[in-house]
Amino acid sequence: MDKPPPPRPAVIVHGGAWAIPDDEWKAHREGVARACAAAWGVLAANGAALDAVEAAVTLLEEDPTFDAGVGSVLTRDGVVEMDAAVMDGRDRGVGAVACVRTIRSPFRAARSLLHAEHVMLMGEGAERWAREQGLATCDNADFVVERERRRFEAMRAGAVPADPRAAFDRRPSGPPPTRGPRGTVGCVAIDRGGNIAAGGSTGGTPGKRSGRVGDTPIPGAGLWADNREGGAACTGWGEGILRMGLARTAVSHLRDASAQDAAWLSIREMDARVSGLAGVIILSRDGSIGFGFNTPRMAVSYMDGELADPWVIGNDR
Numbered sequence: 001m002d003k004p005p006p007p008r009p010a011v012i013v014h015g016g017a018w019a020i021p022d023d024e025w026k027a028h029r030e031g032v033a034r035a036c037a038a039a040w041g042v043l044a045a046n047g048a049a050l051d052a053v054e055a056a057v058t059l060l061e062e063d064p065t066f067d068a069g070v071g072s073v074l075t076r077d078g079v080v081e082m083d084a085a086v087m088d089g090r091d092r093g094v095g096a097v098a099c100v101r102t103i104r105s106p107f108r109a110a111r112s113l114l115h116a117e118h119v120m121l122m123g124e125g126a127e128r129w130a131r132e133q134g135l136a137t138c139d140n141a142d143f144v145v146e147r148e149r150r151r152f153e154a155m156r157a158g159a160v161p162a163d164p165r166a167a168f169d170r171r172p173s174g175p176p177p178t179r180g181p182r183g184t185v186g187c188v189a190i191d192r193g194g195n196i197a198a199g200g201s202t203g204g205t206p207g208k209r210s211g212r213v214g215d216t217p218i219p220g221a222g223l224w225a226d227n228r229e230g231g232a233a234c235t236g237w238g239e240g241i242l243r244m245g246l247a248r249t250a251v252s253h254l255r256d257a258s259a260q261d262a263a264w265l266s267i268r269e270m271d272a273r274v275s276g277l278a279g280v281i282i283l284s285r286d287g288s289i290g291f292g293f294n295t296p297r298m299a300v301s302y303m304d305g306e307l308a309d310p311w312v313i314g315n316d317r
């Protein structure tokens with residue numbers, strides 16, 4: 001029997017799916033392309049998929065354009081509360097944190113839990129764990145950018161609709177602080193060894209209740225990775241993604257569909273079943289790439305050995 005071709009390294013990165021306004025589109029596209037290039041740098045040097053995902057996600061956590069780390073949206077109480085996760089396709093290992101406020105890189109904290117005693121830690125317990133691991137911490141205020149402070153004030157003044165789902169659909173309008181939501185960040189990578197990893201980091205939805213956990217840290221919903229099938233990462237209205245198990249749904253379509261078809265099939269299914277609003281990025285185990293979304297826009301970049309530079313989504317769908 002012919003030996004199967006060796007896996008082709010590839011990476012795909014997202015920076016959120018929502019009504020990204022024209023004047024923020026460039027920053028989103030450039031941000032995801034930079035993160036994609038960083039992840040590709042790891043893969044091209046024979047690095048591991050997990051390290052590639054970490055390179056992309058941690059870079060975006062420090063980019064104030066996105067709703068992850070610095071630049072995260074604020075809760076109803078006016079603080080930043082973040083969720084993050086990583087999944088290792090070799091053994092379906094998962095590390096996740098939820099509702100953390102002072103861990104500088106929630107993604108690194110999530111990764112430190114990969115193959116540890118517990119899959120997920122939240123709140124104070126997660127913060128204590130991160131300190132024990134020697135991970136960097138900072139003040140909650142260090143994550144807050146002026147844009148989000150103004151949005152919070154506008155929300156308090158009643159200028160922003162309370163329904164977070166509507167925010168993912170709404171066409172950009174009004175002055176910047178009332179626009180929303182923001183872009184969670186995520187990445188899926190496959191390395192030369194055929195290992196697949198997926199990960200993401202988020203400040204969640206603007207005006208969420210403190211203690212709310214979205215899809216991002218939940219395996220099967222916000223992310224999925226299994227070397228035997230493929231990997232996916234999601235973004236958008238978390239409550240719909242959670243009810244749909246969107247990442248797992250998308251990957252399960254790889255059994256009889258291409259990566260691109262699997263992405264769109266899962267989005268269509270979510271639309272029909274739970275009226276969700278979201279985007280998904282996906283990689284199959286042979287390194288084929290796909291993405292789909294039913295929000296007005298989604299920031300996406302991908303790279304593989306056939307491209308000279310990371311591909312970035314254009315100005316139109």
Ligand code: ASP
Nearest residue numbers: 184204205214235236238
């Ligand atoms: N899915 C994230 C959440 O609901 C938000 C986003 O992707 O923008 O927490």
